[in-house]
Amino acid sequence: MTSQNTAVPTARKPLDLRSLLDNWAMLMAAVGIFVLCTLLIDNFLSPLNMRGLGLAISTTGIAACTMLYCLASGHFDLSVGSVIACAGVVAAIVMRDTDSVLLGIGAALLMGLVVGLINGIVIAKLRVNALITTLATMQIVRGLAYIFANGKAVGVSQDGFFVFGNGQLFGVPVPILITILCFLFFGWLLNYTTYGRNTMAIGGNPEAALLAGVNVDRTKIIIFAVHGVIGALAGVILASRMTSGQPMIGQGFELTVISACVLGGVSLSGGVGMIRHVIAGVLILAIIENAMNLKNIDTFYQYVIRGSILLLAVVIDRMKQR
Amino acid sequence: MHAQQKQPDNTGASLCFNGIGKAFPGVKALDGISFSAHPGQVHGLMGENGAGKSTLLKILGGAYVPSTGSVQIGAHTMAFKCAADSIASGVAVIHQELHLVPEMSVAENLFLGHLPASFGLINRSALRQQALACLKGLADEIDPQEKVGRLSLGQRQLVEIAKALSRGAHVIAFDEPTSSLSAREIDRLMAIIGRLRNEGKVVLYVSHRMEEVFRICNAVTVFKDGRYVRTFEDMSTLTHDQLVTCMVGRDIQDIYDYRPRERGAVALKVNGLLGPGLREPVSFEVRQGEILGLFGLVGAGRTELLRLLGGLERNSAGSLELCGDALRLRSPRDAIDAGILLCPEDRKKEGIVPLSSVAENINISARSAHSRFGWLLRGGWEKDNAATQIKALKVKTPTAAQKIMYLSGGNQQKAILGRWLSMPMKVLLLDEPTRGIDIGAKAEIYQIIHDLAARGIAVIVVSSDLMEVMGISDRILVLCEGAMRGEMSREHANESNLLQMALPRQRAASQGN
Numbered sequence: 001m002t003s004q005n006t007a008v009p010t011a012r013k014p015l016d017l018r019s020l021l022d023n024w025a026m027l028m029a030a031v032g033i034f035v036l037c038t039l040l041i042d043n044f045l046s047p048l049n050m051r052g053l054g055l056a057i058s059t060t061g062i063a064a065c066t067m068l069y070c071l072a073s074g075h076f077d078l079s080v081g082s083v084i085a086c087a088g089v090v091a092a093i094v095m096r097d098t099d100s101v102l103l104g105i106g107a108a109l110l111m112g113l114v115v116g117l118i119n120g121i122v123i124a125k126l127r128v129n130a131l132i133t134t135l136a137t138m139q140i141v142r143g144l145a146y147i148f149a150n151g152k153a154v155g156v157s158q159d160g161f162f163v164f165g166n167g168q169l170f171g172v173p174v175p176i177l178i179t180i181l182c183f184l185f186f187g188w189l190l191n192y193t194t195y196g197r198n199t200m201a202i203g204g205n206p207e208a209a210l211l212a213g214v215n216v217d218r219t220k221i222i223i224f225a226v227h228g229v230i231g232a233l234a235g236v237i238l239a240s241r242m243t244s245g246q247p248m249i250g251q252g253f254e255l256t257v258i259s260a261c262v263l264g265g266v267s268l269s270g271g272v273g274m275i276r277h278v279i280a281g282v283l284i285l286a287i288i289e290n291a292m293n294l295k296n297i298d299t300f301y302q303y304v305i306r307g308s309i310l311l312l313a314v315v316i317d318r319m320k321q322r
Numbered sequence: 323m324h325a326q327q328k329q330p331d332n333t334g335a336s337l338c339f340n341g342i343g344k345a346f347p348g349v350k351a352l353d354g355i356s357f358s359a360h361p362g363q364v365h366g367l368m369g370e371n372g373a374g375k376s377t378l379l380k381i382l383g384g385a386y387v388p389s390t391g392s393v394q395i396g397a398h399t400m401a402f403k404c405a406a407d408s409i410a411s412g413v414a415v416i417h418q419e420l421h422l423v424p425e426m427s428v429a430e431n432l433f434l435g436h437l438p439a440s441f442g443l444i445n446r447s448a449l450r451q452q453a454l455a456c457l458k459g460l461a462d463e464i465d466p467q468e469k470v471g472r473l474s475l476g477q478r479q480l481v482e483i484a485k486a487l488s489r490g491a492h493v494i495a496f497d498e499p500t501s502s503l504s505a506r507e508i509d510r511l512m513a514i515i516g517r518l519r520n521e522g523k524v525v526l527y528v529s530h531r532m533e534e535v536f537r538i539c540n541a542v543t544v545f546k547d548g549r550y551v552r553t554f555e556d557m558s559t560l561t562h563d564q565l566v567t568c569m570v571g572r573d574i575q576d577i578y579d580y581r582p583r584e585r586g587a588v589a590l591k592v593n594g595l596l597g598p599g600l601r602e603p604v605s606f607e608v609r610q611g612e613i614l615g616l617f618g619l620v621g622a623g624r625t626e627l628l629r630l631l632g633g634l635e636r637n638s639a640g641s642l643e644l645c646g647d648a649l650r651l652r653s654p655r656d657a658i659d660a661g662i663l664l665c666p667e668d669r670k671k672e673g674i675v676p677l678s679s680v681a682e683n684i685n686i687s688a689r690s691a692h693s694r695f696g697w698l699l700r701g702g703w704e705k706d707n708a709a710t711q712i713k714a715l716k717v718k719t720p721t722a723a724q725k726i727m728y729l730s731g732g733n734q735q736k737a738i739l740g741r742w743l744s745m746p747m748k749v750l751l752l753d754e755p756t757r758g759i760d761i762g763a764k765a766e767i768y769q770i771i772h773d774l775a776a777r778g779i780a781v782i783v784v785s786s787d788l789m790e791v792m793g794i795s796d797r798i799l800v801l802c803e804g805a806m807r808g809e810m811s812r813e814h815a816n817e818s819n820l821l822q823m824a825l826p827r828q829r830a831a832s833q834g835n
Contacts, residue, residue: 194690194697201686204675211634211672212741213658213687271677 026264026280033284037291044294051173055241057286058175059084062234063257064278065186066227071261072190073223074203074270075123075130080231081253082141083112085246087235089145091161092154092245101160109232115141116228120221138254145247154245165240175237182230187275199223203270259306260285263313284309332412332492335396336360337524343390344377351377352548355391359541361492364515364525366535368569369545370760375528377548379495382526383415384408395493413493414486418501420478424471429453431470432485456484460514475620476507483514494518495526500534501757504619505825512538530758532562544568569761577765578793581772585796586610587645589780590662590749592631595640599626601804603640608749608780613771615795616784618824623804624784625667628751631782632664633657644748658687661748665738665755667784669731673738676727680719681708683726683737688744711740716766732763739770750774752783756790768794788817800824 037044063080070077087108095104115137122133156162167174190196198219201209210216239245264281266273288309292302337359344352352374359365367375380386382393384402393400395411402408408415422431429449430437438448453466461480470478479499486494496515500508515538518525529535535542536557542565544551551568554560589610594603600623608614618624629635631642633651642649644660651657657664666672674683685704690696692703708722715736719729726734735755742750752771756764771794775781785791791798798815800807800823807823 192699192701194693194699197682197686197689197699200678201675201682204677205671207672208666208675209686211632211654211664211666213655215653215655271675 023265023274023276026284027276030280030283030287033287037287041291041294044291049290049294053286053290054176054179055173056290057282058173058179059234059238059253060257060260060286061179061279061282062182062237063231063253064260064282065182065275066223066230067257067261068186068190068266068273068275068278069199069223070130070227071258071266071268072203072270072273073199073220074206075220075223076134076258076268077119077130077224077227077231078134078254079115079119079138079141080227080234080257081250081255082138082145083115083228083231084235084238084250084253085248086115086141086145086148087112087232088239088242088245088249089149089154089247090245091236091239092156093148095156095158095161096154099158101158104158104161105236108236109229112228112230112232112235113225114228116225116231117221119228120224123224124217124220134254142247149245149247151247153242153247156239156243156245161240162243163240164237165242175241178233178237183275183279190273190275195219195222200271200273203267203272205271256285259310262317263310265317267317268314332395333522334361335398335492335524337493337526338394339378339391340394341391342378342381342388342393344374344381344386345389350548352381352388355545355548355550357543357550357553359493359524359526361522361524362519363540364519364527364538366539366542367526367528367545368530368535368542368565369551370569370762373545373569373760374548375545376497378545379415379417379497379526379528382408382413382493382495383417384413409489409491412489412491413495414489414491415495416479416482416486416497416499418498420475420482422470422478422481424469426470427467428457428464428470428473428481429466431481432456432466432488452488456488457481460484460487474507476503476510479503479507479511480514491523493524493526495528497528498530498758499527500529500531502620504621505821508534532565535565536560536562566761577761578768578790579765579772580794581776583611583772583776583796585612586778588643589645590631590782591643593641593643595627595630595637595642597626597630597637597639598635599623599804600630602806604801604806605640606799606806606809608782610748610778610780611775613775613781613783613794613796615791615798616782616801617786617788617791617798617820618801618807619826620786621803622801622824624801625753626804627801628664628753628782628784631657631662631749632751633662634664658745661746662751663742663745663747663749664751665735665742665753667753667757669734669738669758674726674734677725679723680712680717680726680729680737681705681722684708684711684722684740684744687741691745707744708740711737711743714743715740715770730760730763732759732767735759735767736763736770739767743774747774747779749780749782752781754785755783756785756787764790788820792816792820802826 090111091104091108094107122128123130198214260281264277266277342355381388384405384407438445541555543553588607591607596603616624633654633656693699717736718733798810
């Protein structure tokens, strides 16, 4: 017994180093790119640019935290870009009509929750494919945002609201602080709660998770509901930065978020994902975009470059699995 | 028949393995394997799991390139770089997982890769004719237009064999071909293999099942730990025990290690249960400390019955009583909360979360009861419980953090048992607990089952392995085609009366059923 089985486990011993590299490689790459940009690009490290970079990370970063859960459970959510726009519009309208910042934000988050619940229930209970479900809600919510806003941006005049987007604490913009808090919280949630572990199990093998007693449907619904709320939070912060709710904002944002996650190493097929993957992916995408802007690279070329980076990342990921 | 690709004329050629070695990072899966298989013979390959049989077949099939040595057919040394090379040289490997496209028709599957076509347009009638010619004598009842997904497993295998023959295969290797076949399908397969042998093909036959090897093979080669042990050329003088001893490398006593036990009150009572897969209401009871075997052929409804008891399916009629209290199951969680725990048949598909660690796989079910507020994990408990179960069940893994997919089947099964041993348990449902597990690990799992029963847990074991059912059960229920056929005490059960009950009665006139 001992002799015949030792072969399998010991065979994987050398992989520990590799898995360590797998886990941290993208984060190291992000740091590497950062250092490279610092050395090669003037003004990259300037406080103004760092602030801009941080803000660019914030919206993607917040939404990517919960997209991680969708991906880890073997699904994804395309409606998040629309939720961001609609949340800003809803917040702006409710504040205009009630003059209450709290009510405005509450309404926006509630809207996100409802969209998330609908996504979750349709996917988990009615077993509809996540692609179709969220493609549909993406369009519905986008349409609603335009309808609510009458097709135009809705201005906000409550000063209290601008704290979220433009406030500072110890010199650090509030959106960046909220992003860091999200990274910490959702990273912790994934590793130290039954909810987080169940999410990974569902993505890794839904049938085994069900047989092991995991409430698969409920967990999925929670994943999408939380994602809806966090998407709306990102929308509120964006609206606060823009000082208005804009129904046309965030088109294609869902793809940026998914790209960031996958670039960092989250698996599209579920069961693999860590918060450091998300952080790495968000950082790399944002730094490269920032560098391209500083270098005045044409937007058209930027698309090509961003797409190529994503393609390269997934090809590398694929090759690692061989 | 149809236009074949250029085939080397292999008639009368032997298959030789010359010092085949295969190394994966950190492990030698095969080391210096040399033996020959001759035309007109069925050559058995035996060995415990991990012995290297499957690796050798993968080399033969072109999926792996050997690190050392070569494969020789007749006078030609082969250098297979990919599956296509191997096929072109007249080799066909029929794998455990069949390589067919379920959504496509039988005919399309047979000629996938070289469909009869002119200018890219498929010639439907030629396709049908060629498919019929292929299936003739093998499986005449199969309609070439049928989707493969609608065929039984046995029929799919025949399609695979027909595909191999249509490509002019001279060497045909079977990897555990009978693992999911019914007795009748096995008979048919054996007849076909016998025919291939008589036609002068080289047949390699990998199986765990002794009786099949003795039934069909003309020679047997035994592997152990990736090394060649010995080839028995004369099956008539070979005994069952000799072969097992050679495989295990030591004498095995009674691996079932049955010990009589005290039985307590009725743990689970099933009254007239009906549900998907059951044709007639099923009633039985199982006592605390009792090991109840459920025997039946594939399709008898054994797995379906366990799925009902495990809360995976809803019953349409009937009721359950657990320790005297009525029980309704709406989900696996209900069953788990009640203390009815199910180890599923398909470990890979339904048992393990492959990418997660051994510890995760053990702790997944019990953890919510041990977490703060039911959701905040206690690191200490997580670590201790995994370590305890790994130790108690002798799960062989370098660390608890190892991904479970890297463990052998037996150790995965033990980890799943560890998952349930972390929970309060009243009834344990085991569906084919030792399928695909080597003899050493089997004995350990039987030991665990006995220990659990001795602790007063009611155990229901589903198995298609007759020896296993008879070896471990106190009492055996036999199912046939979705209905309960009868019950047999340990003392009265033997192979023939169990099989008699399990076989569908087509000439049912004499029976009062």
